[in-house]
Amino acid sequence: MKTFMPQIDRDRRKWWVVDLDGAVMGRTAVKVATILRGKHKPTFTPHLDTGDCVIAINASAMRVTGTRKPQQLAYYHYSGYPGGLKKVTFAQQMQKKPELAFSMAVRRMLPKNRLGRKLIKKLHVYAGPEHPHRAQRPEKLESLT
Numbered sequence: 001m002k003t004f005m006p007q008i009d010r011d012r013r014k015w016w017v018v019d020l021d022g023a024v025m026g027r028t029a030v031k032v033a034t035i036l037r038g039k040h041k042p043t044f045t046p047h048l049d050t051g052d053c054v055i056a057i058n059a060s061a062m063r064v065t066g067t068r069k070p071q072q073l074a075y076y077h078y079s080g081y082p083g084g085l086k087k088v089t090f091a092q093q094m095q096k097k098p099e100l101a102f103s104m105a106v107r108r109m110l111p112k113n114r115l116g117r118k119l120i121k122k123l124h125v126y127a128g129p130e131h132p133h134r135a136q137r138p139e140k141l142e143s144l145t
Contacts, residue, residue, distance in 0.1 A: 018031075018056045023063070024065055025102060035051060037111075037119060051119060051122065057128070059098040062101075073089065075090075
């Protein structure tokens with residue numbers, strides 16, 4: 001008996017639209033990472049890219065649970081120089097670039113290898129309700145929010 005290997009057709013990927021207006025960041029990021037990875041399909045293969053593309057809109061309106069978490073949740077960046085550790089809280093990140101906060105949450109849930117770098121390119125996050133992907137006929141994903 002031969003091992004089944006799915007045929008991947010990049011032109012037949014589905015496009016999902018996720019509205020982050022009022023959605024909890026972590027819970028939504030888990031579901032988006034599942035779609036990007038392809039775990040929602042019966043043809044899931046761990047070492048292949050069988051997932052779909054995701055468009056996330058209204059990233060500036062997403063939230064995190066807890067009253068102090070916007071000040072406690074921090075993003076770190078190290079420049080490589082002594083004293084070059086930069087710290088940005090979630091509240092500051094939401095004011096500057098809210099789409100980066102969500103894409104980082106999803107990226108950290110994907111594999112840390114070549115496949116993960118390929119999967120994150122299928123995620124498109126926008127701060128407002130407008131996006132330039134109208135031609136793909138995306139499907140709304142109501143159950144994520």
